[in-house]
Each structure stands twice: as C-alpha cells, then as structure tokens.
Amino acid sequence: YGLSLLGQFKGAGWRKLYLIFGLTDETYSLLTSRPRGSDRAHEQEVDFRITGFNQCYWVAGCAIGALLGDNVAFDSTGIEFALVALFIVLTLEQFKALGEGFPIWLGAAAAGVAMLILPPAHQLIGAIALVTAVLLFEYRKHRGQAPGEESSHG
Known part of the structure; x- marks a missing residue:
C-alpha cells in the first residue's frame, strides 16, 4: 500500500524516506483517512509526526513487552482477537473516510x-x-x- 502514498509524499524532501520506512497498517489508515488542508508542506509535516509517533509507540510497546514478558504472569486467553478487532476498526474508518x-x-x-x-x-x-x-x-x-x-x- 505504500505505492498508493507516493504522490502524497512527493516533495516531502528529507522526510520522504522516513515516511516510507515508517509506514505501518495503522499509520496508513491514519494518513489516508484524515481530512487534509491545502498547505501541502504542513500536511506532510503532520504526516511525518503521525508516522514518528506511531513508530515510537510501537518501539516502546515492544520494548516494554520484551522486558516484562518473562517477568509478569498474564493469562492471555482471548487476546488474539485484539488484532482482528484493530483491523475491523481500521476497515470501518477507511470506509467512512472514503465512502x-x-x-x-x-x-x-x-x-x-x-x-x-x-x-x-x-x-x-x-x-x-x-x-x-x-x-x-x-x-x-x-x-x-x-x-x-x-x-x-x-
């Protein structure tokens, strides 16, 4: 899905490589469904911040999970549905935004x-x-x- 955003990233300068590198399912959904203004440079700055925050959340969550994973007892029964639920929400948001x-x-x-x-x-x-x-x-x-x-x- 990254190819569909190349036009949106055009002219982003040094940010373009990171915008492509940091693209995840969640980031894609946010970048394609949010309302946009006419100031392309400002919109690319917002895209950059969204991508950066999402990556920080992802890395921090993985690091915390790795540190706590062996030390905290947790019954994870039923948690596998969380990812399914996430994709359902992302799909509904895309549908609402794109119609x-x-x-x-x-x-x-x-x-x-x-x-x-x-x-x-x-x-x-x-x-x-x-x-x-x-x-x-x-x-x-x-x-x-x-x-x-x-x-x-x-």
Whole structure:
C-alpha cells in the first residue's frame, strides 16, 4: 500500500524516506483517512509526526513487552482477537473516510474464495493475489476513461 502514498509524499524532501520506512497498517489508515488542508508542506509535516509517533509507540510497546514478558504472569486467553478487532476498526474508518465499499467486499469475497479452494497455509497469499489481480483489472479497465467520467467503483 505504500505505492498508493507516493504522490502524497512527493516533495516531502528529507522526510520522504522516513515516511516510507515508517509506514505501518495503522499509520496508513491514519494518513489516508484524515481530512487534509491545502498547505501541502504542513500536511506532510503532520504526516511525518503521525508516522514518528506511531513508530515510537510501537518501539516502546515492544520494548516494554520484551522486558516484562518473562517477568509478569498474564493469562492471555482471548487476546488474539485484539488484532482482528484493530483491523475491523481500521476497515470501518477507511470506509467512512472514503465512502467506497468495493475494496471491502472484494477482500471479503477473495478471503471466502481462498478458504474454499486453498489449503490453510496458502489462503492468505491466495486471497492477496486474487485481490491484486482484480484491482489491476479494474485499474486497467478504468484507466482509459475520460477525465471526470465516473466509474462504478469510485
């Protein structure tokens, strides 16, 4: 998904490499769903700060977890749902910001198809490949449209 932000990072100067390096799922969601003003330099500064804070939170959390992991007894039953919940929230926020349901339904359909036809060890890569193929087809199909002409998927 980093490729989709290269235009947004254009002209960011020395910050561009860090903006690309620091890109995580959470950062991507924040950078693509927040409202933007007309001052590109200011918006890139805000993007840089968001990326930096997210990385600091990530590194600090990992360090604390590593230090406490062996020394604190903790029943982690059920915690595996936290990551699923995070991605559900990120998906809903993207939908609210973009107002486009096609990628969500495409991802769900690809996951369903992969579960039906592929062994568990290959389902994720299969679903990603299917989504990529469909999105490339959609891009190619709509690339030739005249400016201002609306496609059925945004």
